[in-house]
Structures are given as structure tokens and as C-alpha cells.
Amino acid sequence: MKLIGSPASPYVRKVRVVLAEKKLDYQMLPDDPWSATAQVPAYNPLGQVPCLVMEGGEALYDSRVIVEYLDTLSPVGKLIPATGRERAAVKTWEALADGVLDAGVLARLERHWPGRQDGERSQAWVDRQFGKIEAGLAAMERQLGAQPAHVQPYCSGIHLSLSDIAVGCALGWLDFRFPEIDWRTEHPHLARLHDKLALRSSFADTVPR
Numbered sequence: 525m526k527l528i529g530s531p532a533s534p535y536v537r538k539v540r541v542v543l544a545e546k547k548l549d550y551q552m553l554p555d556d557p558w559s560a561t562a563q564v565p566a567y568n569p570l571g572q573v574p575c576l577v578m579e580g581g582e583a584l585y586d587s588r589v590i591v592e593y594l595d596t597l598s599p600v601g602k603l604i605p606a607t608g609r610e611r612a613a614v615k616t617w618e619a620l621a622d623g624v625l626d627a628g629v630l631a632r633l634e635r636h637w638p639g640r641q642d643g644e645r646s647q648a649w650v651d652r653q654f655g656k657i658e659a660g661l662a663a664m665e666r667q668l669g670a671q672p673a674h675v676q677p678y679c680s681g682i683h684l685s686l687s688d689i690a691v692g693c694a695l696g697w698l699d700f701r702f703p704e705i706d707w708r709t710e711h712p713h714l715a716r717l718h719d720k721l722a723l724r725s726s727f728a729d730t731v732p733r
């Protein structure tokens with residue numbers, strides 16, 4: 525398998541962490557989706573990373589489809605429950621963490637995308653996205669703190685799951701792109717989870733840059 529991706533993308537990082545936790549071999553094909561010479565549009569018509577190219581050349585996107593597929597490839601470290609409410613709950617954690625990222629990406633593009641003049645940028649739009657980031661982090665903190673840490677050390681119970689991986693990648697990317705957001709002070713449960721995840725080699729080896 526080949527993974528087309530960039531080292532800054534939190535969605536790519538989510539896939540790389542899953543590959544590492546599942547102990548799956550792959551080849552990394554670095555690509556900048558914003559460059560005029562990007563390779564990824566040849567595989568993903570949306571021009572976005574991550575894109576997983578399987579043996580045989582078939583391509584998978586987006587990150588949620590890829591991680592769901594990867595989890596089926598090996599029984600090692602099951603990250604998504606097979607059925608029912610537990611499965612839906614993990615997928616909802618992922619949707620929330622990815623949604624925080626989507627809002628952050630939109631805010632950054634509104635502020636910095638070179639295709640737009642300064643007078644065309646909307647502060648109201650940026651503020652709306654920041655509202656989603658704050659509300660998303662607050663919801664994660666509430667859910668993570670709903671049970672004492674010795675009862676529920678991870679987002680979805682006593683084992684690492686895709687919930688934690690998605691949340692950890694969202695928090696790491698906020699630190700990378702928005703270091704001015706002090707999410708740790710108001711969200712101590714998230715801070716503890718982030719620090720615990722940072723000790724795993726899957727996270728340590730994929731810090732955004």
C-alpha cells in the first residue's frame with residue numbers, strides 16, 4: 525500500500541497513526557496538495573490528502589474511509605467496534621475531532637489562502653469557525669470527564685480506539701497551527717489524554733511539521 529500525504533496534514537496523521545498501531549506496512553509518498561505539481565489529483569479527483577493507493581492501483585479516500593478499511597485488515601489492535609452503539613459512538617468521536625479540524629482548516633484558509641485578497645477575507649467567517657473549535661473541544665472535555673479516569677482512561681472506554689487517535693491528531697494540529705489557543709488550561713482531561721498519547725511511538729513519529 526502507498527499513502528499519499530503531507531507531514532503537516534492532521535487527516536494524514538490519523539491514517540499514519542492507525543497504520544502504526546495496526547502494525548501495517550506501507551510506503552509513504554510525500555505530496556503537497558496545494559502545489560501546482562501535486563500528484564494526488566491523479567488518484568483523488570478532489571485533490572486532497574490522504575489518499576491510499578492499494579495493491580492493484582485502486583485509490584481510497586477520505587481519511588475516514590481509509591482508517592475504516594485499515595482496521596479490517598488485521599485483528600491486531602482493533603480500533604473500531606464491529607457493530608452497534610459502540611461503533612456509532614467511536615465514529616461520532618471521529619466526526620467531532622475531524623469537524624474541529626475542518627473548522628480550523630477553513631479558518632486558516634480564510635485568513636491566509638493566497639488566492640484571496642485581504643479585503644475579501646471575512647472575520648465573521650473566521651469567528652464562526654473558531655466557535656466550532658471551542659464548542660467541539662468543550663464537548664470532548666465533557667465526555668472525557670464524564671467518568672473518572674481510572675474507570676474510563678480513554679475516550680471510548682478502557683482501550684485505545686479510533687476516538688483517541690482522531691482527538692489526539694486534532695489537538696496536535698491545533699498546537700501546530702494555532703499555538704495561541706490555550707486549550708490545555710480549560711480542558712485538563714484533554715491535556716492528560718494528549719500527553720498520554722504523545723508517549724506512543726505512533727504519535728511521537730508523526731508529529732506535524
Ligand SMILES: N[C@@H](CCC(=O)N[C@@H](CS)C(=O)NCC(=O)O)C(=O)O
Binds near residue numbers: 534586629
Ligand atoms: N475529509 C478529508 C479532508 C482532507 C483534507 O482536507 N486534506 C487537506 C490537507 S490537510 C487537503 O488535501 N487540502 C487540499 C485541498 O482541499 O485542495 C479527510 O478526512 O481526508
